[in-house]
Amino acid sequence: MVRIGFFVVLIFLVTNVMGQINLSWKVQHPVSKAWFPFGEKGSVQEALIAANQLPDPFVGMNENKFAWIENYQWTLESEFILTESEINQFVELDFPSVDTYASVFLNGKFVGETNNAFVRYRFDVKDKIVLGKNKLKVVFTPPIMYQKPRMAKVGVTLPAPNDVGTTKVAPHCRKPQYQFGWDWSLRILTMGFWESAKVDVFSDNKVLANYSNTLELTNEQAISEFTLVLAKESEGSFTWKSKLFGEQALKSVNKQLKRTETLLNPKLWWPRGQGEAHLYEDHWVLQNENGDVIFEKDVRFGVKKVELVQEKDQWGISFQLKVNNRPIFCKGADYIPDDIFPARITDEKLKNSVKTMLDCNFNMVRIWGGGFYPRESFLEACDEGGLMVWEDFMFACAMYPGTDEFLANVRTELEQQIPRLASHASLTLFNGNNEVDVAWKNWGFQKDYNLSKKDEVLINSYYQKLFKELIPQTIRAFTKIPYEHTSPLSNWGNDAFYNDGTQHYWGVWHGTDPIEDFGRKSGRFNAEYGFQSFPELATLSSFSKPADWKLDSPLMKMRQKSYVGNNMIAKHSNLLYGKTADFQRFVYFSQLTQAKAVGIAVVAHRTTFPRCAGTLYWQFNDCWPAPTWSSVDYYGRWKALQYEVKNDFKDVTIAARIDTLGKEKYVLISDIPTGFLCEIEARIYDFQGKVLDTLMCKQAIAYPHSVELFPQELKAYKKSDFAIQFNWKDETGKSCERLFIHEQFPGKPTSGVEPRVVIESLDILTGKGVLRIENETILQDFWFASKEGKVLMEQNFVHFLPGKYRIEFEFEGNVTKENCYWFYH
The missing domain is CATH 2.60.40.10 (Immunoglobulins)
Incomplete structure (x- = not known):
């Protein structure tokens, strides 16, 4: 089977209003009844931290002090002033993101309710505003309190293994699933606004968003449809002026203006390493029939063709992405939310993440389905850099309802998110969910949750309605970008399972496979696989003290969210590098072990093309500081793995192919x-x-x-x-x-004279330094870091032949000659 998608553009949320007011809030403590500042955006939890009502949940065992918040409703209030001229115009409340269950009141009158964190809500409040001061109140209800009386409507207990609460409501909630507790995340159910809420005042009409879709693409031409979404339906005519396509008169249908245009001999958008990630530049102006400009924007869009090839071949069933008719080997990682608190994630951090991926030779990133949909700044950076985006819909590792009410809620989410996402040149594949199908078929849900045959039939029907009917039907209404209902399509374990479709290989971490099996067991497209490590000392120090630095300390045991535990890291690092009683050295060994494990897999996957068509390791980043599978820790410090994949992902590289250690x-x-x-x-x-x-x-x-x-x-x-x-x-x-x-016996210490390592210079004004090394024998995996700041190097965890070396590096934060350290073996 071949699935084909034709594609264009960036969506831009736009503002063209006479007045726009960013709302600032205060929040009331439900027990003490005291009010304290909330700010323009954030969560109840963040406001409590800022008001010194609660400590930093990332430090020590403080996460336990946040559970009580789930048991109370929380009230936020704000005020805004409207003039006489403003109250005679259109006035709307704009909530770009409400997390999650909220009732909105204006001047004591009920406005509406929200129940989906992935939906943008706009409320017409023309009939509720007053001249002068207006009082706005939003009452948040926590997920368990909201869902508990409603769960029976689903008719079955839905398995939710990653919801660590007593009442498991995660599958019923259109809210980031990782916040319910995951094997790399603490449990904090945020309530609040990820982005600032606004009051919009406009006199005629406004454009809320624009997107586009390529209908046809050949070597000679691209036929694309462009859409502007209006705030209000209008019977009047509009003039849409385009620098590229000229002027066109249009009338709106269902609050939308559409025009179809042809690009002759189109320049194509290519993934990184395959050609130019070309983006067309245009300038759009929209005028109403009176000639008033209600929208003006510089826009960019890219044109490409994408196909998902799933065909029976000599190995099994393929999973091959083609871009512009060329088979692409996909290289990258799985991306999770950058913080447990979504409002704290800055555009700068998102862009830096994309820059790191591109600098490390990624050509694809998978947006994992237990978080939230990516922001425009992230997608724009992917468009510019040629980083293909595999986009999961936000469902992960649980079974979900398929009731009419739930599907209607999801439909609203899809109708907002799909055209926005699909309008980006980087968006290459839609995927229905993360591990829902494989979990249902292999994780023992039926027994663990005492499900009857009738229950199983109902849950199967829910899966069919959501992932095989609603989502693909909605996608097809907007775009031809390929869709698959789940990842992985095949379970790990039996040798035959590696021959068909996508694979999430967890035989080493969750099984008993030796580390070399990363090189022996490759799927057709490896969408997940990985191994954990501990973050470096500066990150450890942010949440723990040296007294906690042992695997069996209460803090380290609590910090490890994987049921497998820290002993799996120790097991394999002991085999590879030997036991050590020095925890700091163990951290070093853990990172080397992680880099070795994933490096073995990456090279195996790349060297078995065309049988294998992709390698995306788990995981790129962290949502808090902890031992996890990440290659870049919460504070942006690179682990050994990030340096390893930078080399192994190079477009032209020489690498070690390992099926058996010592026989590279x-x-x-x-x-x-x-x-x-x-x-x-x-x-x-x-x-x-x-x-x-x-x-x-x-x-x-x-x-x-x-x-x-x-x-x-x-x-x-x-x-x-x-x-x-x-x-x-x-x-x-x-x-x-x-x-x-x-080495015949990998991991044994290298004998020889101790190297001489000197920090030659540190310039705090430029953030640059120089390291000098003199060594008489081989130095293996030399690692240079700081106990407090962040060290940035072109290469780290690197081997050195005997000689003299002068290495330049950059640094951030408090880096001194006294707090720098290094390891080697």
Whole structure:
């Protein structure tokens, strides 16, 4: 089966009003009845922290002090003033995000209710406003209090293994699922506004949003439909002026203006590494029939064709994405919310995350389905950089209702989110849910929740209605971007399971597989796999004290949210690098172990194309500081894994292919769309730096392709320890190098003279420093960091041949010569 999507543009939320008022709030404590500031956005929890009513939940065991908030309704109040001219115009309350169950009152009159954190609510309050001061009240009801009396309507107990509350309401709530507790997150059910609520005052009409959809695409032309969404229905005519397409007179239908345009010989949007991520630039002006400008905006859009190929082949059933008719090997990670408090996530942080992904050679990011839909700033950065977006709908690891009421609520969410998301050039794939189908078929829900056959039939029907009917039907009404109902399509375990569709491989972490099985067990598209590690000392110090730094301390046991526990990290790091009683060194070993595990998988996946068409590791980021699967911790500090994938994801790289530890194969990998001739030199050293051999070859490499290097020549060295340094030139002629350590017994300490490590300079004005290293024997996985600040390096956790090195680095925060540290082995 081949699914095809044609595509364009960025959506822009726009404002063209005579007046817009950002509302600031106060909140009342439900017990003490005291009022205290809330601000323009945030949550009840954040307001309590700011008012010193509660401590930082990220520190120590403070998360336990937040549970009581779920048991009370919370009242927020705000005021705004309207002039005589304003009250004679259109007046609406605009709530971009209400989290989640709220009743809204204006001047003592009921306005409306909200019940979906993923929906933008607008309320016409023309009949409730008064001249001068207006009083607005919003009453928030916590999820359990709201849903408990309503759950019986569903007719069955819905499995919700990641809801750690006594009453499991997560599946009933259109709210981020990770906030109910996850195996990498604390439980905090926020109530409030992720974005500022506003009062909009406008005289005629306004444009709320614009989006577009490519109807047809050939080499000769692209036919696209552009849409403007109006605040009010209008019988009058409008003039839509476009710098690219000219002027057109239109009338609105269902509050929408649509125009269809043709681009001749279109320039296509390509993923990073495949070509230019081209975006067209246009300028739009909308005038009413009186000639008044009610909307003006610079817009950008991209044009591409995307196909999802799912066909039976010699291995099983494929899962291959094609962009502009070219098969793309997808490289990246799964992205979770950046904070337990969504309102704290800044546009700058989102853009920096995308920059890190692109700097580390990602071409895809998967937005995981237990969080929330991405913001415009994130998607715009993906558009600009050529980062493909796999977008889950917000359903994860539970069974969901399929009642008419629930589906109607979800339909509103979909009708807002799908056209917004699909209008971005980067949006490449829609996915119905995370692990709902595989959980239902393999996790024992039927027994654990005492479900009858009748219950099973009902839950199956709910799944069918939501993920196989409502969502795909709504997608098709807006776009041709491909959709699959779930990920993964196949469970891990049985060897045959790896031959069909998407795979979430958890045989090492959740099973008993050896770490080498990351290199042996590859799905057709690996959408999840990973291994945990601890964050570095500066991050540990943000929530714990040195007295807590042991695996069996109450704090570390509580901080570890995975049921597998910290012992799984210790098990594999002990096997790879040996036991240590030094917790700081254990942290270092944990990060090396994580990098080794995921690195083994990445290289295995890339070298088995076309059987394997994608590798997305779990997970890129964190929502709080803790031991997790992330490659970048909560404070943005790179773990060893982030440096590893930066090298392993390069479009042209040489990597170690590992099926068995100590028996590496070295492979040249290329994702460059055109073939080229690669000249390679390999020098083999002993651990004292003596050159044992020099190997040379010229290798023609096509797209996408991998080839083993020097298989016969290296046989003579496989029974001894050695270092091998590869030097080559990529397709641009740029010189590249990479050093590998080959050990018969990986993890044993390297004997030799202690290296001399000196911080030569630290300039606090520029945030730059220089590190000097002198070593007489091989240095393995040299890691440089700070106990307080953040160190940023081009490469870290790196091997060094014997020699003298001068390394430049950047830093943020309190970095001094005294608080810097380093590890090696």
